[in-house]
Amino acid sequence: MAVPTHTVTNQVPPLVAYDVYASDPALTEGVARHAAPERLDEITSELSELGRSAGSAQAQRWGEEANACSPVLRTHDRYGHRIDEVDFHPSWHRLLGHAVSAGLTTAWARPDGHLRRTAGFITWTQAEAGHGCPLSMTHAAVPALRAEPSLAAEWEPRLTSRTYEPELMAPGAKPGALFGMGMTEKQGGSDVRANTTRAEPLAEEGCYVLTGHKWFCSAPMSDGFLVLAQAPGGLTCFLLPRVLPDGTRNPFAIQRLKDKLGNRSNASSEVEFSGTWARRVGEEGRGVATIIEMVAATRLDCVSGSAALMRQAVAQATHHAAYREAFGGPLIDKPLMRNVLADLALESEAATTLALRLAAAYDADGEHERHLRRIAVPVAKYWVTKRCPAVAGEALECLGGNGYVEESGMPRLFRESPLNSIWEGSGNVQALDVLRAMQREPQALNAFLVEIGQARGADHRLDAAVKDLLTELGDLEGVEARARRVVERMAVVLQGSLLVRYAPAPVSDAFCASRLGGDWGTAFGTLPHTLDLAAVVDRARPVVE
Template structure:
């Protein structure tokens, strides 16, 4: 979009199509066999890029959720009030299948269609994706309790957002959140102290009362949460804890406060206490951590998708701005050094999009290579893509100059939101250690992944050298490899991205990526090199 402003100010980027303007995304959807969803995604892209939707995303973060712990008459209500813009974004996400498409649609390509929608919504409003994608991730866990799942399956499958705060049985749809971490332990879930006391068996299974707390509870207005708590006999177990008990009374889950987050303000992350809250066992007693981590494994894909989306949004804003801002006699985009910086961002965005969309495809298959790929690459992609999103959004903010450093522009919210995906569902160190843990538990997984990478890179010596370096690293003693976990994970992610670029990108982009990413000068600061003498060609190919 090109527009001339009389004061040399770039017009706002709006009323554009997030899908049709993104050739990398559209080709990834087609490659995954999801052409059946193309028309729907075109419509979604237009709606996401409309001025009305962009304003709703802004309003949802301007008018923050309000916590009301008590009613006028002093009863506990623990209710969070949202601006209508929040419900607009939640309704859009639900209608577009972000809460349930992979479980509603048995076609393997449904994962790619889902990923494309999430990728677009995250560019507009990220907070609403949290309860929506957690709902999607909860389905395989809830199925471990067949009676429970049968009682709520229609609510999970619904494409309608039901904002009413009433018992689940009376609702048209539901959302499901997660409550794992506690203030004394954080990521070390073994230190959790929340207790669950058995109270008998009911129609939904073994019932318990939970007493304790959760330091992060997202999002408290979900209709139910999957919660970790310890039983006396067998340790940590996973429980389904609804907001309203089956008898229609409010479950005693007391919201202590809403978190004052660095990033999005729309989603009400909170701290809560359980005061004998009713819950029902999900999965095997004493196996709660692996049970609930299986949900986190799915939502880690979502974090990586969100990181790639933030890169695309930041790059799109920077490219639009520089096309419409002039200095020293020509558009900023045509200034040689700015062209280099933008081309470097274009490569980063393309490689990230290829990585996350390819990873989503692997979630649809139970073939050994696909399962190995997602076990090893999900934490690696989450680590690398979310780290790079922070750097890219910062660089894009700088492209705007002072205009980027004010909250009235688009970059402040993008920049503040970028770090969250590196933290949520496991920080960077946890992700790198999970890569090594996946390899140590299933050594054949690493072998299959590296063999496949070697096949793709057979005619590219620089990438083959990285594959061999990964093989060499795996021969190190465990302690030595653990110290190098970040370096190993970075190399793995870049090698996979290089192979995907070789397979799916235009030759000039693939060679530029390899030239730059394995250049010793690349990495510390964006725009040092974009790996080609024709940087403008990368920009022309990045936006249609």
């Protein structure tokens, strides 16, 4: 019923029916920069198709439904048999199936595979972030499995398949498979060497039975898991299938699903093993060294996932400000709002540019690239994931009260934003890993310095920041207590170097003036007013045709 007092005016149209990929210059230019020229047209077409899907009303509805209807644990069937299955809303399966069919688990099997996948991950998870967990685990399991060639030969074709099959069945009967991971236990947390889960060897070579628990087990509906357990020779990595080769269920008791702040569409669980069959991956006692390749790959996904969240937050904020009228004109034209939006856009572009550079380092895989990855991945994981909640919160405020309402989608972004800073090692773990890399692998630090040095002389503020960083790195007294400060400076200097080399002048100038030059306050929206902020905002705003 129409009511005379309820005429709807000055409300912003939804950001829908747009190409998430093509409307992001930082993303498209990064792909063009790092992709092989002969494959660029193919990659662009592939990512634009994914971008149109991600920006569709259908995908947005899937994301809303998957989060509104959280996973449900079913421990037993109607007759009392233990089944330990997790039920998901159909929209979760649609999101995950679309991602698998788009190749978001196939990076290891394609040329420019990591660049394609990282750009696709940033694009597609803007529709919904929670289902990125099994995508990430499945992708990251491949390099760990390669420590045991026979297992890799058996499982890698399933993990890199573009066929999504959600039903649990014998591995040999599945055209495609998903993987999860279980490392964390109650008593140890990040200290996995304190794990108490036991692995007892069987007569068959490489086979064991596990007994113990996992406090966090990711994606419990998966077909297989990489887990750590104490074998006779020490902490060891194992492949644990949910269904045994003969089709019977492996003992895998899901005790409960975690009730989390965000990431509601995704199931995280506590599980118990009791006589659970598993196969060894790598040598006994080398569990951390074996699984670290999986950890490194998922840490890059933490960077990419945070970049996706930031990009979607900035897209929503700039879109809103372009359509919302206040105080005599569009919000986007108001100097102070423009300052806030530009500041958010800088953080988003810096995160995307860094994520793509690291993805390209996986594809190139030369000596410099391997050493750079060793130190730059934890640096980026530390910093980009820390910036994500601040960006999501400020972007939400740009929508005012509307941003605080669930229908806007901003609360879901905000709840999701802290996750990646905790997943795969919190901030302290990342900072200490960077120190470990500098102390044990000096080639890694040298590769980092070579990388940032490629922009030498291009901006005096960057040059000064590099000089200050070298002074910081030259003083190792009390370095553990200063680790966060050191890693933060490494991150912003690396981002500054990349933006100076690759971004338009208004973007790199604003980044260096604020993040490196010290002309910046403690909140977003404190950029120097003399900068070309309109150009920065125009670049960040998604275009809806």
